[in-house]
Amino acid sequence: MxxxxxxxxxxxxxxxxxxxxxxxxxxxxxxxxxxxxxxxxxxxxxxxxxxxxxxxxxxxxxxxxxxxxxxxxxxxxxxxxxxxxxxxxxxxxxxxxxxxxxxxxxxxxxxxxxxxxxxxxxxxxMSKDSIIKRKNMFDYYNIYDILKDSIETYNSCSNYHGYLKTIIEPYEEFIGLCSSKSIDCSDFFNPIKEQHHPKYLLGLMPCKLLDPTTKNALSHDIVPEVEMDNPMPGSSHPSEHPYTNRSIVVILPLVGTIFLFSFLYKFTPFGLWLHKVILNKLKINGNIDNKSEHNISEDATQSVHINSKNSQYNIAFQTL
Incomplete structure (x- = not known):
């Protein structure tokens, strides 16, 4: 309740x-x-x-x-x-x-x-405007220790969370009235105006867990390690591995370049021109290779002929 x-x-x-x-x-x-x-x-x-x-x-x-x-x-x-x-x-x-x-x-x-x-x-x-505010603050002053002890002893804030949230604004307004001396706060409020702020009680963990803003902040700050290493399917969390990110940065432009080059080669005049250049280069290389083979063959024949003559001279020399 x-x-x-x-x-x-x-x-x-x-x-x-x-x-x-x-x-x-x-x-x-x-x-x-x-x-x-x-x-x-x-x-x-x-x-x-x-x-x-x-x-x-x-x-x-x-x-x-x-x-x-x-x-x-x-x-x-x-x-x-x-x-x-x-x-x-x-x-x-x-x-x-x-x-x-x-x-x-x-x-x-x-x-x-x-x-x-x-x-x-x-x-x-007291004026009509300030009397009810003062009574509400006096109520809070009298019940503060009870609220604090209950929250800390039973580790629960559900019974008091709504009341504490509603008292923040009038409490801060009352601080302003006391500071400007618009009303006399010497009877009970001045000694406790800073120490008894409802935000202090709302800052205790049982109360923080009931605050949606605080719960969201806690869920973002405390993330299980397993969830970080093995993200759930469909998770939109960014990759935590820098090497993966770098690989993607390098590969994507390379793939795009290859695709663009293939398109230009197959479907544009540039591709036809490049094709002719490559064929001419291949023909020239082929002629050079054939000529080289022919020259090598002739050199080998001449070498055999010379070696044959040298052998004949050696035999004749040995006979003498």
Whole structure:
């Protein structure tokens, strides 16, 4: 099963906050007769529920770190609820409503003896554009170690690959916003913005194997030796033997020259002229050979005749 929204801490926290939104009575300092509650009754309901939400966070979460984490999600939740209640033409009301609710949160901590060090709210109102981006980054920050340990321990990335791919663009955008100081990132993001980049997790081998681009690159880089020596039929791989390539370069022009010469000899006037030249050369060579044979024969006859005479003289000389 793949990674889902239910695995995010924000999903679990928002479930708690949404279930506690309907309260029977309001026993805090929220006053429905004063603005902004007279402008929107739903804002009054949210205000009345803040005390219960903080009490639940304090009661069900064991560690102070988890309590601080859920308080941060409550801060995001308040912004998102007000966004739902105000349209694009009510930016002024958006800021006003969020500010009232955060101040009421501060009053709860102050008047109801809640640990201020853990539960004190951030009173800065964030813009509509940046609040969801910040929440998504905070989600990723909280789940990063879980993702990393799971990928390395189980040598599997299939559950998280899609989520990591979708978080790259907003992560890099958030880095830009923090670097330009368009938003304050000192609370959690600045210390980890380089080390926790999703590309690092996607660079781990189990995740790389799920990336088609990386798989193709690996298949080209790692080629079995047997496949190189004995290519598959129909393979288009170029020859790896340089001597074969050189032989082809030498033989092809030679064959072409022979073919062209044969064509010229048989089917063009040049061939007829060349044929006559060759025949004349052969006749001349034949005459020279015959004359040479005749001269050799005459020389041999004369040699025999001379030798015969010499023999007669030798016999006569010996008789004397």
């Amino acid at each position: 793949g990674f889902t929204l239910s695995d995010l801490t924000s999903y679990q926290a928002y479930n708690i906050f949404n279930s506690e939104n309907n309260v029977g009575s309001c026993n805090t300092s929220c006053d429905k007769t004063t603005p902004p509650y007279t402008k929107n009754t739903n804002i009054y309901k949210i205000c009345c529920s803040l005390k219960n939400k903080l009490a639940i966070i304090n009661g069900i979460l064991p560690s102070n770190d988890d309590k601080k984490k859920y308080c941060k999600y409550l801060y995001y939740w308040i912004h998102e609820e007000v966004i739902k209640l105000t349209d694009a033409d009510q930016n002024g009301k958006y800021h006003e409503f969020v500010s009232y609710l955060l101040n009421e949160w501060s009053n709860v901590v102050k008047y109801y003896s809640t640990d201020a060090e853990i539960f004190k709210p951030d009173l800065n109102v």
